[in-house]
Amino acid sequence: MSGAASxxxxxxxxxxxxxxxxxxxxxxxxxxGITLGFxxxxxxxxxxxPLSALFFKTATMSWDAFWxxxxxxxxxxxxxxxxxxxLIAALVNLVFGLLVAWVLVRxxxxxxxxxxxxxxxxxxxxTAVAGISLTALLAGNGWVGQFLEPLGIKLAFTPAGIxxxxxxxxxxxxxxxxxxxxxxxxxELEEAATSLGATRxxxxxxxxxxxITPALLTGFAMAFARAIGEYGSVIFxxxxxxxxxxxxxxxxxxxxxxxxxxxxxxxxLVMLLISFVLLxxxxxxxxxxxxxxxxxx
Amino acid sequence: xxxxxxxxxxxxxxxxxxxxxxRTLIGIALAFMFLFLVLPLAAVAAEALRKGLGAYLEALxxxxxxxxxxxxxxxxxxxxxxxxxxxxxxxxAIAKFEFRGxxxxxxxxxxxxxxxPVVAxxxxxxxxxxxxxxxxWLQAHDIKIVFAVPGIVLATVFVTFPFIAxxxxxxxxxxxxxxxxxxIVLGATGWQxxxxxxxxxxxxxxxxxxxxxxxxxMGEFGAVSVVSGHIRGQTNTMPLHVEVLYNEYQSVAxxxxxxxxxxxxxxxxxxxxxxxxxxxxxxxxxxxxxxxRPSAPA
Numbered sequence: 001m002s003g004a005a006s007x008x009x010x011x012x013x014x015x016x017x018x019x020x021x022x023x024x025x026x027x028x029x030x031x032x033g034i035t036l037g038f039x040x041x042x043x044x045x046x047x048x049x050p051l052s053a054l055f056f057k058t059a060t061m062s063w064d065a066f067w068x069x070x071x072x073x074x075x076x077x078x079x080x081x082x083x084x085x086x087l088i089a090a091l092v093n094l095v096f097g098l099l100v101a102w103v104l105v106r107x108x109x110x111x112x113x114x115x116x117x118x119x120x121x122x123x124x125x126x127t128a129v130a131g132i133s134l135t136a137l138l139a140g141n142g143w144v145g146q147f148l149e150p151l152g153i154k155l156a157f158t159p160a161g162i163x164x165x166x167x168x169x170x171x172x173x174x175x176x177x178x179x180x181x182x183x184x185x186x187x188e189l190e191e192a193a194t195s196l197g198a199t200r201x202x203x204x205x206x207x208x209x210x211x212i213t214p215a216l217l218t219g220f221a222m223a224f225a226r227a228i229g230e231y232g233s234v235i236f237x238x239x240x241x242x243x244x245x246x247x248x249x250x251x252x253x254x255x256x257x258x259x260x261x262x263x264x265x266x267x268x269l270v271m272l273l274i275s276f277v278l279l280x281x282x283x284x285x286x287x288x289x290x291x292x293x294x295x296x297x
Numbered sequence: 298x299x300x301x302x303x304x305x306x307x308x309x310x311x312x313x314x315x316x317x318x319x320r321t322l323i324g325i326a327l328a329f330m331f332l333f334l335v336l337p338l339a340a341v342a343a344e345a346l347r348k349g350l351g352a353y354l355e356a357l358x359x360x361x362x363x364x365x366x367x368x369x370x371x372x373x374x375x376x377x378x379x380x381x382x383x384x385x386x387x388x389x390a391i392a393k394f395e396f397r398g399x400x401x402x403x404x405x406x407x408x409x410x411x412x413x414p415v416v417a418x419x420x421x422x423x424x425x426x427x428x429x430x431x432x433x434w435l436q437a438h439d440i441k442i443v444f445a446v447p448g449i450v451l452a453t454v455f456v457t458f459p460f461i462a463x464x465x466x467x468x469x470x471x472x473x474x475x476x477x478x479x480x481i482v483l484g485a486t487g488w489q490x491x492x493x494x495x496x497x498x499x500x501x502x503x504x505x506x507x508x509x510x511x512x513x514x515m516g517e518f519g520a521v522s523v524v525s526g527h528i529r530g531q532t533n534t535m536p537l538h539v540e541v542l543y544n545e546y547q548s549v550a551x552x553x554x555x556x557x558x559x560x561x562x563x564x565x566x567x568x569x570x571x572x573x574x575x576x577x578x579x580x581x582x583x584x585x586x587x588x589x590r591p592s593a594p595a
Contacts, residue, residue: 030487124562126516229413232518
């Protein structure tokens with residue numbers, strides 16, 4: 001979720017810890033015990049112990065009760081909606097994120113710096129604000145909705161509106177992961193491809209695309225993971241009709257409001273496990289990306 | 298960064314596209330950005346001012362709006378410093394030392410980003426809620442955490458947990474330990490070393506992490522929504538207050554409060570861009586300097 005500067009900073013990160021530095025730094029620099037101890041304590045208190053409550057609470061349920069809670073038709077419909085909408089939104093972001101990153105890195109045009117800065121707006125704008133503002137735009141009397149309504153296209157309060165909100169939320173991820181990699185790609189390779197007779201399109205698909213594929217997939221997976229858990233921007237625009245436009249996080253809220261803590265916890269555990277899997281996938285992709293960028297240097 | 302387009306040399310011809318392809322791609326990208334980023338921002342302003350400046354200002358002077366603003370500021374004022382201390386401590390341990398399980402610890406730091414905000418709120422209900430682990434004990438001692446301000450702060454700390462640490466870790470790793478070791482060898486204490494050697498090196502990264510952390514802390518909705526009791530004037534942060542007003546069809550008031558959050562977002566983006574441009578300039582200046590230090594410690 002880092003911005004351009006952090007990406008630039010991290011791409012400058014050389015692997016440290018050569019054999020000599022390792023031994024010396026541990027002896028010379030103070031504060032290892034206290035900073036590590038504090039970090040682990042704080043991590044445990046704020047993150048790990050509360051998260052473990054989810055597992056312990058679910059463990060008190062019988063398997064049948066758990067299964068009923070996480071696989072009722074209404075919950076299943078919410079999984080399909082959440083995953084489907086997140087997947088479509090992440091795919092749209094994959095294409096347009098690449099395009100925006102490409103345009104920002106390769107071309108110059110007036111206002112480029114402002115556009116570049118604006119890419120991070122979805123990180124900075126509170127999701128509730130994004131939600132009500134997208135709804136206002138797409139509602140029948142909104143700036144965009146008034147043109148779509150006569151055409152029979154309804155976006156607000158439908159699953160399509162959810163996709164729009166998730167595109168907004170995930171927009172920076174692909175741009176910000178692809179941008180630094182695209183900046184680092186060597187023009188010499190492209191020149192070589194061209195002088196060997198490749199067309200521009202061939203150079204793009206055979207030379208440029210393979211070198212940015214790990215970054216593209218990382219950004220895609222991050223946008224997808226963020227979309228799965230997103231709540232604030234979606235609930236305003238979704239309409240929240242059970243079986244049709246009710247996302248999984250809203251199912252959890254609904255169960256909580258009915259004091260069905262066990263049911264809410266069970267669904268939350270399913271979501272948490274999916275998040276863990278996605279986190280592992282993203283870590284794997286980032287490792288691939290790092291190896292790829294080191295291999296080309 | 299980008300190829301100058303006026304005169305295409307022979308070598309450049311192979312590494313850029315024809316003018317109309319370029320213009321089309323720029324056009325599509327700008328249209329996409331306009332639809333998805335500029336229009337929503339403009340809509341916030343337009344909706345907030347729909348009934349004129351007077352109605353806008355009146356909506357902001359409402360006592361409930363004020364208490365929401367105060368609660369949001371309070372929450373950020375607690376959550377950001379907590380995560381700042383953690384971020385610096387974690388980055389010091391992870392970036393300056395080698396130990397087993399370091400990669401695992403770094404992954405755990407990122408964990409809150411992977412958790413849905415709603416789940417983040419729920420776990421605190423499970424720990425501190427009436428039916429939770431500490432529920433009975435808290436009730437016996439008349440302490441309210443969930444559905445009260447402490448719960449809001451805790452949920453905010455959780456969702457903003459990684460921001461500062463994950464900015465600082467790669468930055469401090471890149472800088473290595475040479476300068477700190479030199480300071481220690483020359484007789485500086487640990488604090489002096491951190492204060493005079495490390496901090497000046499990481500100050501921009503630190504500020505960058507702090508403003509992103511602050512933006513998220515003030516804008517968090519999902520997690521806070523679960524642990525807030527939604528008591529008007531007491532446990533509603535600004536985003537929650539926006540929701541309440543919106544659901545009551547007080548559109549102008551909702552967008553008025555939302556506009557403050559949008560301004561916060563824009564200020565965040567401006568500060569962030571300034572830091573990035575500074576960093577870019579410093580990197581350029583560094584690249585032009587002759588190499589003065591050997592890269593490997595002797």
